[in-house]
Amino acid sequence: EDQVTQSPEALRLQEGESSSLNCSYTVSGLRGLFWYRQDPGKGPEFLFTLYSAGEEKEKERLKATLTKKESFLHITAPKPEDSATYLCAAYGGSQGNLIFGKGTKLSVKP
Amino acid sequence: EPEVTQTPSHQVTQMGQEVILRCVPISNHLYFYWYRQILGQKVEFLVSFYNNEISEKSEIFDDQFSVERPDGSNFTLKIRSTKLEDSAMYFCASSWDRGNEQFFGPGTRLTVL
Numbered sequence: 700e701d702q703v704t705q706s707p708e709a710l711r712l713q714e715g716e717s718s719s720l721n722c723s724y725t726v727s728g729l730r731g732l733f734w735y736r737q738d739p740g741k742g743p744e745f746l747f748t749l750y751s752a753g754e755e756k757e758k759e760r761l762k763a764t765l766t767k768k769e770s771f772l773h774i775t776a777p778k779p780e781d782s783a784t785y786l787c788a789a790y791g792g793s794q795g796n797l798i799f800g801k802g803t804k805l806s807v808k809p
Numbered sequence: 810e811p812e813v814t815q816t817p818s819h820q821v822t823q824m825g826q827e828v829i830l831r832c833v834p835i836s837n838h839l840y841f842y843w844y845r846q847i848l849g850q851k852v853e854f855l856v857s858f859y860n861n862e863i864s865e866k867s868e869i870f871d872d873q874f875s876v877e878r879p880d881g882s883n884f885t886l887k888i889r890s891t892k893l894e895d896s897a898m899y900f901c902a903s904s905w906d907r908g909n910e911q912f913f914g915p916g917t918r919l920t921v922l
């Protein structure tokens with residue numbers, strides 16, 4: 700069964716304390732790996748798309764990487780405004796549409 | 810910057826009633842989607858729509874659900890006879906092509922009493 704698993708479920712960081720979020724996937728025929736940010740009560744906000752193993756994308760304090768089994772979202776020197784739930788989604792599999800993980804809830808304290 | 814819009818932001822209905830959730834996708838996008846997120850759970854795919862017909866649907870999208878693009882801008886999700894378990898956030902999304910990034914709307918919170 701196609702599946703996306705994110706860890707940890709929750710992560711508390713001090714401002715400036717870098718860390719990484721993990722997304723492991725078992726999806727047949729992966730055609731893309733997407734990262735989204737979701738604030739409480741809002742829709743997912745697109746961050747990155749990765750299409751092939753070894754690919755990396757960066758945006759401000761965030762960098763996303765992809766291997767054949769997992770993706771990482773690295774957060775460098777986070778600020779309180781980076782607090783949100785980060786969602787990973789795989790495109791492909793038996794349905795050919797986005798399969799989401801449960802997300803990692805990130806809290807960054809000043 | 811273009812964005813996906815949804816109305817209403819919150820809909821309260823009685824069990825058994827019909828509801829229609831509305832979306833305006835980004836204007837030059839060709840693929841449209843509905844997802845739902847039950848409180849505290851994953852975002853789940855419901856249906857995708859292209860060229861005025863359903864291209865894919867999940868097991869959740871049963872005969873109680875239907876989608877329509879009644880004009881050149883709106884995309885709607887109808888639930889014919891709501892159940893308590895239909896209570897969730899419903900997100901509309903659109904993309905230029907399959908496999909491209911999907912852009913999500915702010916969601917409609919549906920509460921079934």
